[in-house]
Amino acid sequence: MAKTKKMKEIKLFCPATIANLSCGFDVLGLCLDTAGDEMIVRKVDQKGVRITKIVGADLPMETEKNVSGVAALAMLEAYESHFNTIDFGFEIEIYKNIKAGSGIGSSAASSAGAVFGINELLGKPYSRKDLVQFAMQGEKLASGNAHADNVAPALLGGFTLVRSYAPLDIIRIDSPEELFATVVHPQIELKTSDARSVLKQTVSLKSAIMQWGNVGGLIAGLYTKDYDLIGRSLHDEIVEPLRSVLIPGFDLIKQTALENGALGSGISGSGPSIFALSRGKNTADQIAKAMSDVYEKMNLPYEIHVSKINPDGVRIL
DSSP: OHHHHHHHEEEEEEEEEEESTTTOTTTEEEEEEEEEEEEEEEEESSSEEEEEEEESSOOOOSGGGSHHHHHHHHHHHHHHHHTOOOSOEEEEEEEOOSOTTSSSOHHHHHHHHHHHHHHHHTTOOSOHHHHHHHHHHHHHHHHSSOOOTTHHHHHHOSEEEEEEETTEEEEEEOOOTTEEEEEEEESOOOOHHHHHHTSOSOOOHHHHHHHHHHHHHHHHHHHHTOHHHHHHHOOOSSSHHHHGGGSTTHHHHHHHHHHTTOSEEEEOTTSSOEEEEEESHHHHHHHHHHHHHHHHHTTOOEEEEEEEBOSSOSEEO
16 A cells, blocks of 8 residues: 555655856756755646645746746656656645745756656656756746756756756766855845846856866866865856845855855855855854854844755655
């Protein structure tokens, strides 16, 4: 009996993520372990995909207007065209703990969870890497751009590099064991689409050279577990100067993180969250306290997370 139930319903942890990581706009991301949503996906007799419950956020219940619904529909359309027509459907319950517009992958968590859960209930016809392309359709609905820098780490865990979007080519990278992330979210909403609107469409060759040097340095630092190299590479020459003005206290938070032992610090995704990477949990906790003190003095509500890097991505609870 338990086995049948398990095949018909699945409960998931859908992790938060940090995208861009300073130098890797739209191509780099990492998966967090302590922050995330929960989701229940169940197989039902009625065809199609329905969102039946959303707790913790005021989000659309209509399938075509919800990122999880759009991602699920994209996956089922591909499944039916490549494998078999199915005569059943799916219901999705979403328990949001990641605020929309927080910069730690709220829409990605929902998109990734939906396709992962349905894939499990279909008998895993797709690999986790295959699922990224479907989850990206949820991101397209949320931001107008089908980017993978959040959904890839949410599904694959660890760090991910999107080497190419056409064709989609994603490389998963293990995290050095002692690497921790601290993320502070000032309680303002910054929509990804708005944060994209301030960006320039062209960059100088000098800036581009600096940026791709840092991307290469960060990847090398992760593979060689060179924490100092990781820190030196967490520099954004192109996007951060334009977006940081949208985030209250950004410069002070970043300076405070570095003064308290951070390897590097920057904007998480499109903001307003700010991340810092550090070596060891003690340092990460110390950075969290120092960041908290800044926003306490500014009298600005905030949330803060300290997390190791999640090696697994979406997981079954």
